[in-house]
Amino acid sequence: MSEPLLFVDGTFHDPRTPLVSALDHGVTVGDGVFETCELIDGRTFALTRHVQRLQxxxxxLGLDAPDExxxxxxxxxxxxxxxxDGGGMGRLRITWTAGYGPLGSDRLAGAGTLIVAAGGARPAGPVRVAVAPWVRNERSAIAGLKTTSYAENVVALAYAKERGAGEAILGNTRNELCEGTGTNVFLEVDGGFVTPPLDSGALAGVTRALVLEWASDAGIEVREEARPLAAIHATRHAALTSSTRGMTPIVAVDDRELEPGPLTLRMGEEFHRRSREQLDP
Known part of the structure; x- marks a missing residue:
């Protein structure tokens, strides 16, 4: 699949065709939400969970939720x-915005804009991370929401890429470990996993939730527990989760190398197996 697919207003369009108003609130002020899903053999994984989180x-945000x-x-x-079109593995993105609006922050009543796009995806692998100098505000009005106001993540990810890393790690205003720009973080601690609780400001990731459920089934303890940001520098083994990564090991934090952890490798295989057996868990 060389070109992404773009579906707007019930019709497929060339991905380079201008379709959204220049005054769409999702463009002018980031007033919108989105979901990124994995395509497995052309089918969307965990679609129900993604639609529920989109709503x-x-x-x-105070938007009318899109009709399911x-x-x-x-x-x-x-x-x-x-x-x-013969597409194999890929990613599918659902975007819902407030639609046409004024130049300011006020909204206009009316129908929102729904965009669904799909494109290819590279297989995920072990990743190096860089700890960003900025923080998540766990008290923000949009904490825990997956919004199109994504500039903070763009800047943090660019910071990581400039340092040879594939993801940035962010703390919160309490100097606690929070999340990545598009990932959740898991540490291997005392024979189990620890991941930041949602009140840290972290997004309630779909893959994160499934790991919490499936790890228990596999006899692996997982605790939601606040940890200082410094824990990412001290841990022996850590992992990232996301819809396009599954669970993948962190192999370096800044300049410190890490070995993939045994629980991470085990849970990564378990997640891959179960996601292929159960398309909409």
Missing amino acids: RSAEG SRVRAAVDAVEQRWQA
Whole structure:
């Protein structure tokens, strides 16, 4: 699949075609929400969980949530085209914005904009991370919401890339470990996993939630527990989770090398197996 698929207003379009108003609030002020999902053999993994989080994020912003049947119909159309075009593994993105609005922060009443796009994805592998000098504000109005106001993540990820890393790690205002720019963080501690609680400001990742459930089934303890940001520098083994990574080991924090942890490797294999057996857990 060389070109991304783009589906807007019930129709496929060339991905370079201008379709959204220049005054769409999702463009002018980042007033929108989105979900990125994994495509497995042309089907969207964990779609129900992603649609539910999309609706929660929209409601958290004060937007009317998108109609679930409309979202599912658009996703189905993209899946069918992806399969017909011979697309293999990939990613699917659902974006919902406030639609046309004024230049300021006030909203206009009216229908939102729904965009569904799909494109190829590279297999995820072990990743080096850099700890960013900026923080997540766990008391922010948009803490825990997956919004299109993503500039902080863009800047932090660029910071990591400049240092040879593939992801940035952020603390919060309490100097606690929080999350990555598009990932959740897990540390191997005392024979189990520890991951920051959601009140740290971390996003409630779909993969994070499934790891919490499936690790328990596999006999691996997982605790949601606040840890100082310095814990990422001291840990022997750590991992990232996201919809496009599954669970993958962190192999360096800044300039310190890490070995992939045994629990990370075990849970990574378990997640891969179960995600192929159960498309919509």
